[in-house]
Amino acid sequence: MRFLLIFALLLGAAGSLWAQHDEHQRPDGERGSGRGGGGRGGWTSQPLLFLERGDDRTSTTLRMRGSEASSVTVFGPAGGQREFQFVDGRAKIEVADAETGNYHWVQVRDEKEQHVGIATTVWYSSLSGPSPSRLLETEHSELEIVPAPLPREHANYRESEKWRFAVRYKGQPLSGQRLLLETENSSRSTFVTDAQGVATVLFPRDFDGKSGDSSHGARLRAGFVLSTEYLSDGRHFVTAFNASYGEDADRKHSLGWGAVFGVFGMLSALPLLRRRKRIASKEQSC
Amino acid sequence: MLKSWIPNLGRLRLIVQLLMLFLCVYGSIFVGNYMADKLSRALPALSCAYDQMNGGYCVLIRAQHTLHHQIGMAIARAGEVTFSMVLPLLFILGSFFAFFFVLGKAFCGWVCPLGTLQELAGRIGRRFGIGVRRVEPGDLGPVSRVRPVKWLILVGLVFLLPLLTGLGVTPHTLGNPYCDVCPARIATTLLTGNADQLALSLGDGWSFGLGAAANWLIGFVLVGALALRLPFCRICPLLAFNAIFQRLSPARLVKPSRASCGSCRVCTTACPMDIPEISQAEGKKAYNEDCTLCGRCAEYCPQDGVIRIQWANMALFRSSREYYKARARNELPDGTIKPVTKGQSDV
Numbered sequence: 001m002r003f004l005l006i007f008a009l010l011l012g013a014a015g016s017l018w019a020q021h022d023e024h025q026r027p028d029g030e031r032g033s034g035r036g037g038g039g040r041g042g043w044t045s046q047p048l049l050f051l052e053r054g055d056d057r058t059s060t061t062l063r064m065r066g067s068e069a070s071s072v073t074v075f076g077p078a079g080g081q082r083e084f085q086f087v088d089g090r091a092k093i094e095v096a097d098a099e100t101g102n103y104h105w106v107q108v109r110d111e112k113e114q115h116v117g118i119a120t121t122v123w124y125s126s127l128s129g130p131s132p133s134r135l136l137e138t139e140h141s142e143l144e145i146v147p148a149p150l151p152r153e154h155a156n157y158r159e160s161e162k163w164r165f166a167v168r169y170k171g172q173p174l175s176g177q178r179l180l181l182e183t184e185n186s187s188r189s190t191f192v193t194d195a196q197g198v199a200t201v202l203f204p205r206d207f208d209g210k211s212g213d214s215s216h217g218a219r220l221r222a223g224f225v226l227s228t229e230y231l232s233d234g235r236h237f238v239t240a241f242n243a244s245y246g247e248d249a250d251r252k253h254s255l256g257w258g259a260v261f262g263v264f265g266m267l268s269a270l271p272l273l274r275r276r277k278r279i280a281s282k283e284q285s286c
Numbered sequence: 287m288l289k290s291w292i293p294n295l296g297r298l299r300l301i302v303q304l305l306m307l308f309l310c311v312y313g314s315i316f317v318g319n320y321m322a323d324k325l326s327r328a329l330p331a332l333s334c335a336y337d338q339m340n341g342g343y344c345v346l347i348r349a350q351h352t353l354h355h356q357i358g359m360a361i362a363r364a365g366e367v368t369f370s371m372v373l374p375l376l377f378i379l380g381s382f383f384a385f386f387f388v389l390g391k392a393f394c395g396w397v398c399p400l401g402t403l404q405e406l407a408g409r410i411g412r413r414f415g416i417g418v419r420r421v422e423p424g425d426l427g428p429v430s431r432v433r434p435v436k437w438l439i440l441v442g443l444v445f446l447l448p449l450l451t452g453l454g455v456t457p458h459t460l461g462n463p464y465c466d467v468c469p470a471r472i473a474t475t476l477l478t479g480n481a482d483q484l485a486l487s488l489g490d491g492w493s494f495g496l497g498a499a500a501n502w503l504i505g506f507v508l509v510g511a512l513a514l515r516l517p518f519c520r521i522c523p524l525l526a527f528n529a530i531f532q533r534l535s536p537a538r539l540v541k542p543s544r545a546s547c548g549s550c551r552v553c554t555t556a557c558p559m560d561i562p563e564i565s566q567a568e569g570k571k572a573y574n575e576d577c578t579l580c581g582r583c584a585e586y587c588p589q590d591g592v593i594r595i596q597w598a599n600m601a602l603f604r605s606s607r608e609y610y611k612a613r614a615r616n617e618l619p620d621g622t623i624k625p626v627t628k629g630q631s632d633v
Contacts, residue, residue: 057356131320149319154335253485261498262472262484265505272513275417 044182046225046240047119049106057127059094062106067119069110074123077101077135093123101129103150107140118143118239122150139171143230143237145179148198157224157245159205165241166198167228173197177228183245184222201226207247220247294613295581295603299395303402306331310399311477313341328381330393330528332400332470339478344470345382346524350448350462352378358452383531390535391528394519395578400470401519404511405558408621411512418620419513421520421560429560432520433576439464440523459492466496469504469518515558515621519578529575536598539564539579541572544592553593556586556619564593586610586619 047067051060062072064086075081076096084091096104102124110117118141136146148166157163167174177193185206191199207220225242292298310333313325325342327335335343352374360371386393394401412418421429443464450456465471475483484501487493503518510517519525532538541547541564551565559576564583572593584593587605595603616624 131318133318133320152320152338155338249482249485252488253482254488255481255485257486257488257494258484258497258501261486261501262505265502265507266509267505268502269506269508269510269517272419272510273411273416 043184043186043223044225046182046227046238046242047108047110047117048223048225048240048242049108049119049121051106051121051123057095057125059092060123060125062091062093062123064089064091064108064119067108067110067117069108069117069119072106072108073140075105075107075135075138075140077103077130077132079134079138095125095127101125101132102127103129103132103135105135105140109141114235116142116235116237118237120145120239120241121243122147139168141239142170142232143228143239144168145226145228145239145241147241156221157203157243159203159207159245159248162200162202164198164200165226166196167193168197169230169232169237174230177230179226179228181224181226183224203245205248207251220251221245294609295585296613296617299580300405302396303405306397307399307402309341310397311337311474312339314339317341326381326385328378328385329397330382330386330389330524331398332468332474332522332524334399334465334468334471334474336465336471336483337474337478338480340474344524345378345527346444346468347462347465348378349375349444349527350464353445354448354452354461356452358449360452362453383534386528386531387535388537390537390579391525391532391577392537392579394522394525394528395580398519398524399474400507400522401516401578403473404507404516404518407508407511408515408558412622414512416512418515418622420620421514422562426514429520429562429576435521436523436526439521440526443467444523444527457490457492459490459496463496464523466493467499467503469500469507472500472504473508515560516578519559520576525576525578532573532575532577533570536596537579538596539573539577539583540594540596540601541568541592543568544589546589547592550588552619553583553587556582556621558582558621582619585613 045066047069048065049072050063050065052063062084064072069086071083071085072091072093073081073083074093074096078101080096082094082096084093093106095101104123104125106121106123108119110119120140132150136148136150144167146166146168148164151157151163165179167177167179173193174197175193175195177197177199179191179193179199179201181187181189181191181201181204183204183206185204187204187206189202189204191201193199203224207222221244223242223244225240227238227240229236229238231237292301310329310331314320317325327343327348328345329342330345332344332346333340333342335347356374357367357371361367389396419425421427421432447456447460447463451458451460472483475481486497486501507518547565547568554560554562554565557564558580559578561574561576561583563574564572564577579595581595581603584595584603584605587593588607588610590606591604593605594601618624
């Protein structure tokens with residue numbers, strides 16, 4: 001007990017000293033709370049949707065780049081949908097359903113003559129509610145890129161990881177469809193959907209030497225966009241899905257130090273394995 | 287057939303524990319990726335949200351997040367506490383209590399994945415002949431010295447620090463400090479083949495320090511559990527959290543006054559938490575804050591009907607001399623496995 005307290009005090013003191021040099025206010029960056037992707041544009045020609053930090057769990061601000069759409073539609077996990085108007089490229093969006101939920105599909109549609117441009121992202125409102133299975137199965141536009149599955153709470157897309165994305169046209173899987181991945185860290189790669197219309201996307205390991213709005217030891221994040229295009233009945237559909245991905249777990253993290261403290265804990269427990277010298281409780285037979 | 291598979295309450299509990307371990311750690315395999323949203327985000331067991339295959343989230347992570355993001359930050363912005371700020375916390379407590387009402391503190395003794403892992407380590411220790419250590423005078427010291435630690439951790443790491451972080455008093459990395467030191471986070475994610483949580487963040491001192499404490503704890507718990515029963519449960523803030531509500535659940539330990547009781551103390555020896563009150567007290571005092579409703583005290587009580595596990599007025603299990611004799615035949619009250627004698631092996 002005494003050893004535990006001393007150990008805790010030492011850790012606290014070391015942590016306090018170490019933390020003093022970088023103690024500053026967490027920036028309210030565009031990447032702060034949402035997963036809508038990096039805040040900087042210019043690294044892709046695809047339309048991008050950025051989610052800013054919301055005042056509460058029922059609303060947030062959406063910023064758009066690369067599209068001339070006048071409105072955004074928010075689809076809720078329970079089937080509801082609401083439309084909001086952009087003012088100067090920004091729209092305050094709210095949860096779509098009275099019953100609400102965590103997962104919301106956010107979509108912008110820009111239609112000009114025979115060209116249909118669709119930009120999508122996902123907004124996690126952190127409200128309790130149904131799983132996003134129904135939301136992801138529902139058709140929201142002709143050509144769609146749908147995460148299969150979405151990262152759950154406390155999970156994120158990260159470099160070096162493989163995630164699956166389904167491509168659908170009018171609700172049907174598109175096999176052999178080319179999917180382009182572009183990242184804020186200047187990577188570009190293509191993937192092709194399989195017979196079930198699913199592409200397995202490898203997030204490139206491209207955070208080397210990068211710096212960004214990582215606060216208090218949190219992992220760096222950058223935007224990515226997946227896009228695909230499809231011609232049908234003389235119409236040209238281009239769909240993009242953008243979000244953010246983070247550094248690999250091994251960057252700025254040390255498995256070696258983790259193992260050292262784990263082994264130290266094991267060694268600290270070794271005295272318990274010695275047989276006690278005297279038995280205090282004299283168990284009496286009844 | 288059933289009797290041979292489940293000969294006693296201990297075996298039934300082991301089967302339930304293994305099923306719950308599977309549900310808590312790998313639940314999404316069966317019910318889909320988003321099962322945590324379906325089951326609950328406020329479970330009264332250390333089912334870790336960092337495990338991406340789990341079936342539900344521990345109530346402590348939501349309590350910390352709500353105090354940090356919603357209450358603390360809202361007070362910092364508006365300078366006052368409103369009902370709408372407290373509402374999410376009340377909702378979490380409501381979700382928690384919907385589960386807790388059914389099983390009460392049996393969530394600790396029958397469901398918690400970290401409890402199960404510690405007990406499995408203890409079984410290994412006894413199988414290899416490692417003697418059981420006790421938190422009692424004459425061995426590791428009186429249990430009363432350890433009991434306040436879990437309350438300090440609950441108040442300090444689950445309630446106070448997240449709130450102070452939301453208010454901007456403490457650094458952002460102290461937003462969910464209990465999760466940062468929780469050994470269940472490391473144990474359950476390792477069980478899914480993910481070593482990310484074992485790695486220490488080198489970003490700042492607080493993250494490193496809290497992570498180091500968690501790694502030290504999981505190392506200590508895994509080795510310590512070979513000799514000391516349920517070493518982490520004794521300081522677990524979820525046990526304290528559950529203890530706040532233990533009188534409100536119909537699931538409980540009952541020990542009425544009985545003149546014949548109090549002399550043998552076998553129940554305390556059988557108790558994996560070394561609770562002396564179970565043998566020395568009666569009534570409400572016997573159902574101590576450290577009790578996990580595992581039922582071992584009732585199993586090893588040699589007096590008919592002295593200790594009962596009840597749900598409301600319904601006795602789920604009651605002590606009996608005949609049961610005790612059969613139970614103690616293969617396993618001693620402290621969990622030591624009796625060696626198989628020649629006569630027994632012939633049978």
